Amino acid sequence: MRRGEPVVVAALAAAALVAALLVPTYPNYDTYFHLVWGRELLHGMKPDFEAYAAPTEHPLFIALCALVGLVGTDGERVIVIVCVLSMVALVWGTFRVGDACFGLWPGLLGAAFVGSSFAFLLYAARAYVDMPFLALVLWAAAMEARSPRRGVPVMVVLAVAGLLRPEAWVLAGAYWLWCGWRRLDLLALAAVAPLLWCLVDVLVTGDPLFSLHSTSDLADELNRNRGLSSVPGSFVSFLADTARAPVAAAGVIGAVLLWRLRQGRSLHVLIALFGAGAVTFLGTGLAGLSVLPRYLTVPVVALCIVAGYGVLGFTTLEPGRVRRIWSRAAIGAAVIGVAFVAIRSPAVGTLRGELRFIKGSHDDLVAILHAPAVQRDMRCGPITYPNYRLVPDTRWLLDLPARRVGARSARRRSRGVAIFVLGEKELRRFGFAAGASPTTNVPDPGFVPIARNKRFSAYAACG
Numbered sequence: 200m201r202r203g204e205p206v207v208v209a210a211l212a213a214a215a216l217v218a219a220l221l222v223p224t225y226p227n228y229d230t231y232f233h234l235v236w237g238r239e240l241l242h243g244m245k246p247d248f249e250a251y252a253a254p255t256e257h258p259l260f261i262a263l264c265a266l267v268g269l270v271g272t273d274g275e276r277v278i279v280i281v282c283v284l285s286m287v288a289l290v291w292g293t294f295r296v297g298d299a300c301f302g303l304w305p306g307l308l309g310a311a312f313v314g315s316s317f318a319f320l321l322y323a324a325r326a327y328v329d330m331p332f333l334a335l336v337l338w339a340a341a342m343e344a345r346s347p348r349r350g351v352p353v354m355v356v357l358a359v360a361g362l363l364r365p366e367a368w369v370l371a372g373a374y375w376l377w378c379g380w381r382r383l384d385l386l387a388l389a390a391v392a393p394l395l396w397c398l399v400d401v402l403v404t405g406d407p408l409f410s411l412h413s414t415s416d417l418a419d420e421l422n423r424n425r426g427l428s429s430v431p432g433s434f435v436s437f438l439a440d441t442a443r444a445p446v447a448a449a450g451v452i453g454a455v456l457l458w459r460l461r462q463g464r465s466l467h468v469l470i471a472l473f474g475a476g477a478v479t480f481l482g483t484g485l486a487g488l489s490v491l492p493r494y495l496t497v498p499v500v501a502l503c504i505v506a507g508y509g510v511l512g513f514t515t516l517e518p519g520r521v522r523r524i525w526s527r528a529a530i531g532a533a534v535i536g537v538a539f540v541a542i543r544s545p546a547v548g549t550l551r552g553e554l555r556f557i558k559g560s561h562d563d564l565v566a567i568l569h570a571p572a573v574q575r576d577m578r579c580g581p582i583t584y585p586n587y588r589l590v591p592d593t594r595w596l597l598d599l600p601a602r603r604v605g606a607r608s609a610r611r612r613s614r615g616v617a618i619f620v621l622g623e624k625e626l627r628r629f630g631f632a633a634g635a636s637p638t639t640n641v642p643d644p645g646f647v648p649i650a651r652n653k654r655f656s657a658y659a660a661c662g
Contacts, residue, residue, distance in 0.1 A: 204294075212287045219283040224554055225561045226275055226326040229254040230264070231591035233328075234274060237265030238598070245403050247601050248413065251609045252587035255414045258399045259362035260328045272596060278326045285330035286323035289500075290314040292337030297504045299344035300463050304514040309507030313500055317550055318441045318492065324554060328363050329496050335360035336367060336497060340472060344465040348378050354388040361392025366497060368393050369475040369482075377467070434480060437492040441499045442506070445536035450502040453509025462515060463508070472501035560625060563654040564589065568596060570657065572649035573616055579661035580615025581605050585639035586632035589618075608635035617646050617658045625654050 226234065232254055236246035240261065248256050267274040267281065293313045297306030313319060322329050339356040342349055354374060361367035371389035378385055400409040439447040457463055476498035483494055510532060513525035567573060568582075582593055586608040593604045605612065619640050620630035630640045646658035 208287065208291050211290070212284060215283050215287050216280065219280045222554055222558075223276065224279055224324040224557050226278055228588060228591060230260075230278060230326045230328070231275070231595050233257065233260050233264040234268060234278065235591050235594050236261050237263075237274075238268045238595070240265045241268055248400075248403050248409060250601050251590075251606055253413070255410050256399070256403075257328050257363050258396055259359065260331075263331075272598075275326075275595065279324065282326040282330040283323045285334045286314070286319060288334035289319070289330065289337055292334060292341050293500055293504060295341035296337060296344050296468060297507050299341065300465050300469060300504065301508045301512060302515045304511040305507040306504075307507070308511050309504035312442070312446050312503035312506055316441060316443065316499070316503075318499075319496075320550055321553060322493075322496075324550075325557070327493070329493055332360055332363040332367070333496055333500065335363070336370065336472070337500060339370075340468050343374070344468045347465060347467075350378055350382070350385060351388070354385050358388050358391045362395060365393070365396070366476065366479045366494070369479050370471060370497075373471055373475055377471075434477070434495065437495045438499060438502060441492055441495065442502050445532075446503060446506045449506035449509040449532065449536070451509075453505040453507070453512065456509060456512060457505070462512065469501045469504060473498045476501070556624065556628075560629070560654055561592075563652050564592060565596060566652050567618060567650055567655040567657055568593060570650035572659070573618075573657050576616050576649060576659035576661055577603075579659060580612055582616045582618060583607050583612055584618055585620060585630050586635040588629045588632055606635075607639040608632065611643060613643070613645065614660050614662075616649075617642060617660075619656045619658065620654065621651075621656060622654050 232250075233256070236248075236256065239246050246256065246261065247253070263281070264274070264278060267277040270277055290310045290313055294306045294310035297309035300306075301309075319330075319333075335356050339353045339360065342356070343353050354371060357367050357371040357374060361371060368389075371392070375382060375385045375389045380386075396410065397407040401407040403409075406412065442450065457466070476495055480494050480498075510529045513522045513529060516522040516525070573582075581603050582597075582599075583605045584590060584593075584607065587606045590604050590606055593599065594601070597604075607617070619642065620626050626640070631637060642658045643660075645660040645662060647660070648656060649659045650657040
């Protein structure tokens with residue numbers, strides 16, 4: 200079965216690619232900003248990291264977005280495909296780690312838990328930076344699990360991952376200590392990502408710690424959950440929600456069985472993945488940053504791998520009473536888990552509905568922006584939205600500078616094109632951002648209607 204691994208992975212990649220082509224989805228807010236910044240780089244300009252409500256920049260992701268931006272506005276679809284294929288690489292890497300630690304069947308199940316996570320599927324469909332980051336981290340973990348203290352190859356992969364998300368910095372530091380604090384070559388590699396990140400910040404903004412400061416300021420501005428008091432409850436709920444409750448329960452059971460039976464190999468890899476993620480999550484609370492589920496993706500993957508052992512770990516035992524009891528319990532747990540997911544978490548229907556909403560709202564946004572009246576009245580002033588949420592999308596779609604697209608929650612304009620959001624779900628998603636007044640979705644005096652579709656209406660003032 201292991202000899203057929205490349206064939207299975209190739210089939211998964213082909214299926215994922217076909218699905219991404221047949222079911223068009225589009226990037227999230229943060230990724231659209233990175234696409235805009237990448238295009239600014241291609242135009243020889245400094246990225247505008249200090250734009251209103253701009254997300255934290257990720258240096259390597261900007262470079263990747265600049266690369267896909269070479270194909271034009273279709274780059275938004277290319278970056279989605281890259282992240283969908285990164286999901287396949289993540290699942291493959293998860294299997295490699297699980298197989299190295301527990302054997303074939305627990306590894307396969309752990310990979311299946313990761314590949315079927317609604318959160319991870321949505322992250323891939325919306326081109327979150329988390330997907331290539333997680334793929335790199337799990338492949339670094341797989342190399343270490345199969346060949347402990349391998350050294351430079353593992354650290355190189357972690358250094359690359361550290362240019363996508365700073366959680367890899369903790370893993371790189373821990374790996375340096377694990378391999379030996381006298382390894383100055385590994386220490387130099389571990390320092391590459393944070394130093395390059397600070398270099399990018401200082402070159403663009405003059406502040407080497409701009410990413411840290413801006414992330415904290417944005418959390419305050421958007422009224423997000425933050426602070427140390429939010430960490431304990433959020434840690435448990437985010438793990439359970441992202442992994443799904445039955446998988447999280449299987450992970451806890453797997454951890455207890457590992458402790459009692461003293462099984463498994465290279466368990467330091469799973470401990471590092473879970474521990475580094477937990478430390479990073481605690482650090483976000485201490486630093487006053489937003490406490491978000493995405494900061495726990497690495498521990499979730501580790502939990503899924505241990506859950507695979509919790510269910511199918513009996514396959515690693517010799518025939519006997521313990522194996523027989525465990526296998527029967529696993530069948531019962533599987534039935535209960537499937538029933539729970541079917542009743543309490545209709546993920547397939549939810550994902551399908553979300554993807555339909557993403558495509559519909561994107562198509563309607565493109566349609567309203569390209570309406571003849573909107574194109575004509577753009578000459579009178581900037582395009583504005585109730586808040587920040589559709590600003591980077593519009594800048595990308597129309598290739599406009601920051602001064603040509605704005606948010607009325609930041610500043611009201613007396614001239615230009617004002618676009619308003621229609622529909623209940625659309626208002627929740629795009630109309631009423633945290634901290635923004637509902638009055639921003641009401642036309643100001645002097646603006647008259649010029650275009651409308653299912654989800655958006657456009658007003659203009661040119662006097």
